[in-house]
Amino acid sequence: MAAIELDGIVRRFGDTTAVAEISLTTARNDFLVLLGPSGCGKTTLLRMIAGLLEPTEGRILVDGRDVTALPPRERDLAMVFQNYALYPHLTVERNLGFGLSVRRTGKDELRRRVDEVAELLDLGHLLGRRPKELSGGQRQRVALGRAMVREPQAFLMDEPLSNLDAKLRSGTRTRLISLHRRLDTTFVYVTHDQIDAMTMATKVAVLNQGRIEQFGSPVEIYDEPATAFVAGFMGAPPMNLLPAELGTGPDDDQLVLRAPGLELPLPHRGDPGVREVLLGIRPEHLVPAAAGELRGRVDIVENLGNEEIAECEIGEARLSIRGARPIGLTAGAAAAFTVRPEHVHLFARQSGRRLAWEPDPVPALVS
Numbered sequence: 001m002a003a004i005e006l007d008g009i010v011r012r013f014g015d016t017t018a019v020a021e022i023s024l025t026t027a028r029n030d031f032l033v034l035l036g037p038s039g040c041g042k043t044t045l046l047r048m049i050a051g052l053l054e055p056t057e058g059r060i061l062v063d064g065r066d067v068t069a070l071p072p073r074e075r076d077l078a079m080v081f082q083n084y085a086l087y088p089h090l091t092v093e094r095n096l097g098f099g100l101s102v103r104r105t106g107k108d109e110l111r112r113r114v115d116e117v118a119e120l121l122d123l124g125h126l127l128g129r130r131p132k133e134l135s136g137g138q139r140q141r142v143a144l145g146r147a148m149v150r151e152p153q154a155f156l157m158d159e160p161l162s163n164l165d166a167k168l169r170s171g172t173r174t175r176l177i178s179l180h181r182r183l184d185t186t187f188v189y190v191t192h193d194q195i196d197a198m199t200m201a202t203k204v205a206v207l208n209q210g211r212i213e214q215f216g217s218p219v220e221i222y223d224e225p226a227t228a229f230v231a232g233f234m235g236a237p238p239m240n241l242l243p244a245e246l247g248t249g250p251d252d253d254q255l256v257l258r259a260p261g262l263e264l265p266l267p268h269r270g271d272p273g274v275r276e277v278l279l280g281i282r283p284e285h286l287v288p289a290a291a292g293e294l295r296g297r298v299d300i301v302e303n304l305g306n307e308e309i310a311e312c313e314i315g316e317a318r319l320s321i322r323g324a325r326p327i328g329l330t331a332g333a334a335a336a337f338t339v340r341p342e343h344v345h346l347f348a349r350q351s352g353r354r355l356a357w358e359p360d361p362v363p364a365l366v367s
C-alpha cells in the first residue's frame, strides 16, 4: 500500500492544457476514483501517476518518495487498462504468471502467487484455457489478476469495467470492493460512471476541464456538491438545477426563492448577498403535494419496476422526480411539489459555487 501525493501537476499538449494544476493526497489504502466527463483529463492524470507520461509541471510522490522522474517499472504500481491485452497464445495460468517469469521469480513463489490470485478472482477452473475461450468478464479478471500477482504498492485502473454488460459490471464492482478490502492496497480508478464512484470509492476527485471541482468521500460529494457542475454530474437522474432569484418576503426579511412556477420560502433571514442562483433539488427529494411550492405539469412518467421517474415542466425548467412506484403522477396533468429545507441546495449562478449558510448569529450566505 502506498500514499500517493500529486503536487501541482500540470500537463500540456501544445496549446491544450489536459491537466491544470492538480494537487491531492490519498491515504494509504484509499480507493480513489478520478471521475469526470470525456476529455476532462482523467486518463492523462493516471498515465502520469503510472510514469507513462511526464508532467509539464509538478511532482508525484509515492509514500513520500518523489517518483516524478522514475520510469514506470521503478514505481511499483500496476496498471489495468480498458483494453486489456492478454497474450492470445498463452493459457490463463501463463498469462497470470508472465510478468513474474520475466522478472525471474522462483518457480515455487510464482506458483504460490498465481494460485492465490486465481482463487481470489475465481479463475481456478479456467487456468488451462486461452483468452479466446473466455467471456469478457473472465478476460477482465485475468487482466486484473495479472496486475495482482506482482503485488504492487498500488493499482491504477483506467475504465476497467467499460467493456462489460450491466450485470457483469455490477458483479465485478462487488468483487473489486472486496478485493480492495482484502489486499489493503491503494487503488486509483478512472471512470466517467458516477455509479462506479458511488459504490467503490473511499475518495472521489471530480474533474472538469483538467481541474478538480471537488475532492471528498462519495457521500460528501452526493450530499454537499461544491459546485453546480458536480451536482449535475452525480446521481441518476442528476440533481435538478433551476435558475431562481433569491429575495425577501413582503413583510419581513425572510428569504424567498422565486422562479416561474416557484415561490419557496427558506427558513433563513437577512441579506443573502447573491440574487441570481441555481436552485438544486435531487429528484428523490421532490415530493408531490397539493399545496406544494413548485407548480407545473407532468410530461412523462417512466416505469422502472420498483420506482417511477417523472419529467415535469415547472415554468421554463424541466425537473425529474423520482419515487417508489406508484409515484401518483399522470402524464399531461397539473402537479405540485414540495421540498424540505434541508434538501435545498443553492449555487451562485455566475460562479457555480455552492452557497452555504453562515452559522448563526450572522444569517448570510457565503460562496
Ligand code: ATP
Residues within 6 Å of the ligand: 013, 016, 017, 018, 036, 037, 038, 039, 040, 041, 042, 043, 044, 045, 192
Ligand atoms: P475520456 O473519458 O474520453 O477517455 P479523459 O478524461 O480521460 O477522457 P484525457 O484522455 O486525459 O481525457 O484527455 C484530456 C484532454 O487532453 C483532451 O482534450 C484530449 O484531447 C487532450 N489530449 C490527451 N492526450 C493528448 C495528446 N497525446 N495530444 C494532444 N492532446 C491530448
